[in-house]
Amino acid sequence: LEVDRSRRANIKSNHSATHLLHAALREELGNHVAQRGSYVGPDRLRFDFSHSKQIKQTELNKINNRVNYFVKQDSKVTTRLMSPDKAIKKGAMALFGEKYGDEVRVISMGHDNAKTFSLELCGGTHVDTTSKIGEFSIINESSISSGVRRIEALRGDELKLFLKNKNTALQEKTQNNQKKLIEIVNLIKELNGDTKKFEKFENEKQINVAQNLLNKLRAKNILSDVNKNIINSTIKDNITITNQILFGLPAKEIRNLIDQNTKNNKNSIILVASLENKKTSIGVGVSEDLLDKYDAVHIVKKISSLLGSEGGGGRKDFAQSGGGETTLKNIKNIFDKVIKEI
Known part of the structure; x- marks a missing residue:
């Protein structure tokens, strides 16, 4: 049987790192912090502890920096044998509920203003100097149950690989975003927008x-084109009912279009459909003075049903829904049918 020295060395380093992490957490968050579980492997470490709220990023940065401060300090990691009572009197941290024998191992590391930074009862294996831990970094902080938080961290070569992959992913994301921005800018230029x-x-x-600028320019272009903006109005029982069918209007712009109509016109109801990218977006608006008689949600659900889809929602004055591809003729017939029932 042969010991894997590299694996053992990484476990030792991660184990010693959890001791420094524990001490740094107590220093930054308070003495209520106590270990509630941990995992120490050759590739990563995990530390669960008592704390009632999410840790701020500024706090995590301080904790991270403190651990690395003592790593770079290259202080000796010492092991002493003593009775549990004596160890606790010296300030050593012990696991709550753990049963100890007549003699315990006390691990200490790090010096801060002539005081030992980390002092714990521990029977595990550790590095002999803190510098052997290597660069340390917290990569995630989360809640695992009520009053218990979890920190996951890496060090050494595993941290270097993680940061390298993270940097590569960031570069790829930046390149994709740059490409996306260029595509949007080119479309803005086609519509004579300021770039x-x-x-x-x-x-x-x-x-x-x-993208918001492009949507507004597209909307402006579509609204000024009679072939892409088909408007019909009818008056029924002294109510002006407008149905507007547009080609290519971004769904997000429907709300603005309806708001302008219902705010500027009393006794009005507006039905809007935008046919774009094989999708149909529907919007319905009801002016404030008609809300005691008409409900935009009810009307939009009726339109959705006739389109062969379900759903639709909003408020009494404004509601939206979506559906699959349809034709100009079909949406005209649906609007005519709905208007007759209003």
């Missing part, structure tokens, strides 16, 4: 801003 603020990629928010 100065999008000349250089900065972040993902920039893509959302560009």
Whole structure:
């Protein structure tokens, strides 16, 4: 039987790292922090502890930095044998509910203002100096049950590989976002939009801003084209009922279109359909003075049913739904049927 020295060395390093992590957690969050479980493997470490709320990123950064401070300190990791009572009097941390014999091993590491940073009762294997732990980093913090948090961390070569893969993924994501922004910018240019603020990629928010601008330009272009914006109005019982069918209008713009109509016109109901990318988006608006008699949700669900789909929802003054591909003739017939029933 042969011992895998590399595996054993990694386990020792991860185990010693959990001791520094435990001490750093107590220092930053308070002495209520106590170990509730852990995993120490050759490739990673996990530490569960008592704490009632999510740890802020600023706190995690401080904890991370403290662990690495003592790693770089290269202090000796010492093991002493003593009675449990003596160890606890010296300030050693012990697991709650754990039964100890007449003699225990006390592991200490790290020095801070002439005081030992980490002092714990432990029977496991450890490095002989903290520098052998290697660079340490918390990669995840989460809740596993009420009042118990979990920290997952890496160190050494595993951390280097993780950071390398993370950096590669970030680069790929940035490249994809840059490509996406260029595509949107080219479409904005086709509609004579201003693209100065999008000349250089900065972040993902920039893509959302560009997409919103493109949607508004598309909407403006469609609304000004009689072949893409078909409007019919009828007056029934002193109520103006407008049905508007558009080709290519982004679904997000339907709300703005309906709001403009119902806010500017009393005694009005508007039905809107946008046919785009083999999908049908429906919107219904009811002016405020008619809300005691008509419900946009009821009307939009009726339209959805006639389109062969289910769903649709919103408020009495505005509701939306979606469906599959349909024809201009079909949506016209559906609108005519719904208007007759209003």
